[in-house]
Amino acid sequence: MPDPADEIRLIPVPRSEPPLDPPQPAGDEPLPLDGPVPPPAWLQDALALDFSPAEQAALRLLPTYERASTARAASPALRRFTQAVAEVLAGARPMRQLHRRLSPDARRMLQAALGTYGPWARPVLRSARVHEVSQGASELVAILQCGPRTRALALRIERDDKDWRCTAIETA
Numbered sequence: 001m002p003d004p005a006d007e008i009r010l011i012p013v014p015r016s017e018p019p020l021d022p023p024q025p026a027g028d029e030p031l032p033l034d035g036p037v038p039p040p041a042w043l044q045d046a047l048a049l050d051f052s053p054a055e056q057a058a059l060r061l062l063p064t065y066e067r068a069s070t071a072r073a074a075s076p077a078l079r080r081f082t083q084a085v086a087e088v089l090a091g092a093r094p095m096r097q098l099h100r101r102l103s104p105d106a107r108r109m110l111q112a113a114l115g116t117y118g119p120w121a122r123p124v125l126r127s128a129r130v131h132e133v134s135q136g137a138s139e140l141v142a143i144l145q146c147g148p149r150t151r152a153l154a155l156r157i158e159r160d161d162k163d164w165r166c167t168a169i170e171t172a
Contacts, residue, residue, distance in 0.1 A: 074128035074140055078157070081166070082142045086123035086153060089116050089171060090146065102166050103158075109169040116171055121147030136160070 074082065081101060087093035088110060095110060102110065117123055127143040142153040156168035 071129040071131040071141075074130045074142075078130060078140060079125060079128050082128050082140060082153065082155065083123070083125045085110070085155065085166070085169065086117065086125065086142070086144050086146075086151075089113055089153075090121075090123050091115055091117075091119050092122050098166075101164075106166045106169050113169065113171055117144070117146045117151060118149075123151070126150075130157075 081098075084093060084098060088095050088098060091114065095107070095114070098110070099107070123144045123146045125142060126145055128140060129142075130138050130140045132138045136159050138157045138159075140155045140157060142155075144151045144153055152172045154168075154170040155166050157164055158167045159165075
């Protein structure tokens, strides 16, 4: 009779990916439920990408121009945006939610690539790296897991004094 200690047991492995959203700082307090509420700065059906003031400042102050060979990890805000673009490509999210952050050319590129990632599984962002190619323009390269397949996604992000926009999208 076999010894029960010699049996093979399956044990679930914990996820190794860090959470996408950073923990909230202690100083951020929710809006009071009574009193005036500031008007929303959003469009109907738009994805809620109105970042905290710290994230807005980080996006406006992308690192100064570096050699093209140096890349850094994408900020949590850009990771969320990249995840949203991947979900649009998979058909899990409507494209109109990204309307404010896409240039007209990027909208056409995204429209042409709709359904590329297939409906079988929601894409999961595995890695995202950013490097600045010129003053005010950065390129983001992401690796996504889409069911059994691994996909690549490239975004060009351009910024001006006030805001940033995705101007080009390529996927493979």
